[in-house]
Amino acid sequence: xxxxxxRSAQQEHAADVATYVAAGGEESVQRVITAVYAVTKKLDQWxxxxxxxxxxxxxxxxxxxALARAGDTCxxxxxxxxxxxxxxxxxxxxxxxMSGRGLVQRRPxxxxxxxxxxxxxxxGWALFSAAVRESNVVESDTLRGLxxxxxxxxxxxxxxxxxxxxxxxx
Amino acid sequence: xxxxxxRSAQQEHAADVATYVAAGGEESVQRVITAVYAVTKKLDQWxxxxxxxxxxxxxxxxxxxALARAGDTCxxxxxxxxxxxxxxxxxxxxxxxMSGRGLVQRRPxxxxxxxxxxxxxxxGWALFSAAVRESNVVESDTLRGLxxxxxxxxxxxxxxxxxxxxxxxx
DNA sequence: CTCGAATATTTCGTATTCGAAGTTCGATAT
DNA sequence: ATATCGAACTTCGAATACGAAATATTCGAG
Numbered sequence: 001x002x003x004x005x006x007r008s009a010q011q012e013h014a015a016d017v018a019t020y021v022a023a024g025g026e027e028s029v030q031r032v033i034t035a036v037y038a039v040t041k042k043l044d045q046w047x048x049x050x051x052x053x054x055x056x057x058x059x060x061x062x063x064x065x066a067l068a069r070a071g072d073t074c075x076x077x078x079x080x081x082x083x084x085x086x087x088x089x090x091x092x093x094x095x096x097x098m099s100g101r102g103l104v105q106r107r108p109x110x111x112x113x114x115x116x117x118x119x120x121x122x123x124g125w126a127l128f129s130a131a132v133r134e135s136n137v138v139e140s141d142t143l144r145g146l147x148x149x150x151x152x153x154x155x156x157x158x159x160x161x162x163x164x165x166x167x168x169x170x
Numbered sequence: 171x172x173x174x175x176x177r178s179a180q181q182e183h184a185a186d187v188a189t190y191v192a193a194g195g196e197e198s199v200q201r202v203i204t205a206v207y208a209v210t211k212k213l214d215q216w217x218x219x220x221x222x223x224x225x226x227x228x229x230x231x232x233x234x235x236a237l238a239r240a241g242d243t244c245x246x247x248x249x250x251x252x253x254x255x256x257x258x259x260x261x262x263x264x265x266x267x268m269s270g271r272g273l274v275q276r277r278p279x280x281x282x283x284x285x286x287x288x289x290x291x292x293x294g295w296a297l298f299s300a301a302v303r304e305s306n307v308v309e310s311d312t313l314r315g316l317x318x319x320x321x322x323x324x325x326x327x328x329x330x331x332x333x334x335x336x337x338x339x340x
Numbered sequence: 341c342t343c344g345a346a347t348a349t350t351t352c353g354t355a356t357t358c359g360a361a362g363t364t365c366g367a368t369a370t
Numbered sequence: 371a372t373a374t375c376g377a378a379c380t381t382c383g384a385a386t387a388c389g390a391a392a393t394a395t396t397c398g399a400g
Binding site: 247258261262285 | 378379381382
Binding site: 008009010013015016019020023024025026028029030031032033035036037038039040041042043044045046068069071085128129132133135136138139140141142143144145146148150151152153154155157158159160161162163164165166168169 | 206211302313331
């Protein structure tokens, strides 16, 4: 690490891209994908530390965020598993813990009794809100090198990518 | 899911951002960060499926990629743990498996016998190369909505973010 | 109406991960 | 020289995750 500390993050990134290109990747693709992963990797590290203050793991956060984004709509354990990228069986235990802590509540779906509906409690909403405000600090710091127009341009380009995301596996 | 299928990924994304903003996040920040995570989440799903063909987990891939990016330089288990965002103790077992499979090799550092030096074998390099070429397919598909100039612009903006990444925790 | 297939969740055994303690080696101060 | 502190890796027990089988309910075909 100390040896690499002399090189700027830019140079490091450029060298990484070169490695992928040498292995058979396309330059214009690898430049973007490698950069995206460099950002999320750093963000993930910060989230772990930030959320530790709130006694929240990344897995629990993903459940909290999914339910918050769903708004009033309740979600099933299966949907939460999909949204969190984990196996359904893993979600069972995660929800056990979180409901035991009073963050979420489970209730049977009256119209289909094989289903269980999960929703945030008041405490769950409060924790979500606290987590958003905490993480916004590091996220904002992450983007401090970009002007407001640049942020909008970056968001615009990423949103184009998102738009085509669901069509790829088809 | 079926209910949400009518809404475009754009609208879905905009609603998610609105949720974070309502909880106390800044709009220009949340638009970018949420989009970045939407992209990596989808990519992660594809990686799992693609790498299954090569009998490779994401954890093993992160080791392979870290060693490949290091080039000729050997890395220690601690460095690999840092680069892979896992605990050192987890890396021990992971390297056991991978060296048993002939992908990496461990050898003692002559200058400091507390250290172990890890490097890719020929098979490890071959698997890395195969994985890059496989993943380049979906990565390329992911960016197909962007023109070449747009990809460069996206890369440029992300690289500005990367440049400031290491200064944040200070 | 009933049987069989499909869906949703949970249970269970195995594998992976983490954090803490243990072990070995290197560096520094006395 | 040696004693102590720190660094690097591993081992161990607990927690978490996964996949397959088990359970319960719904839906459709005959």
